Amino acid sequence: MIRSTKLKNLTLLWYRDMSAGNTGTTDRLFSTNQTGFLALGTDAYEWWYDPAAIKNEYQAITKAGGFEVTVDDLDAYCEDNVGWVMGRAVFQLPNEVKISIRQSYILHQEGGEWNVVHIHGFVGLPNADIGSSLG
Numbered sequence: 001m002i003r004s005t006k007l008k009n010l011t012l013l014w015y016r017d018m019s020a021g022n023t024g025t026t027d028r029l030f031s032t033n034q035t036g037f038l039a040l041g042t043d044a045y046e047w048w049y050d051p052a053a054i055k056n057e058y059q060a061i062t063k064a065g066g067f068e069v070t071v072d073d074l075d076a077y078c079e080d081n082v083g084w085v086m087g088r089a090v091f092q093l094p095n096e097v098k099i100s101i102r103q104s105y106i107l108h109q110e111g112g113e114w115n116v117v118h119i120h121g122f123v124g125l126p127n128a129d130i131g132s133s134l135g
Contacts, residue, residue, distance in 0.1 A: 003075070006076075029116055064094065067094065074087035
């Protein structure tokens, strides 16, 4: 596996577009192939198998005023036609609420373009808050 500046820059472009209220990157970023696609959000009910559904979610949020994304940490790798991006960012919603989110993406090269086939977004909670004795 090798570091991928291209995938890192693609993710940063997507975040910039969302912050600017521009759906351009979202419009073309998601795979159109449902086989194996899964997006997991921060809410227990955010579980999408349909790439069009999560694409619509991101488009709606972006068009409604978007949200400012501040990247805390971001790294990307690829091997052959598969890539992955992982990082931490703060999403500031239009109502000024700030949410620190950890995210990972898996991308697949389809027709020469990198397309998201998996997203996992989550909000880190201290182990003590979930009743764990792990730390």
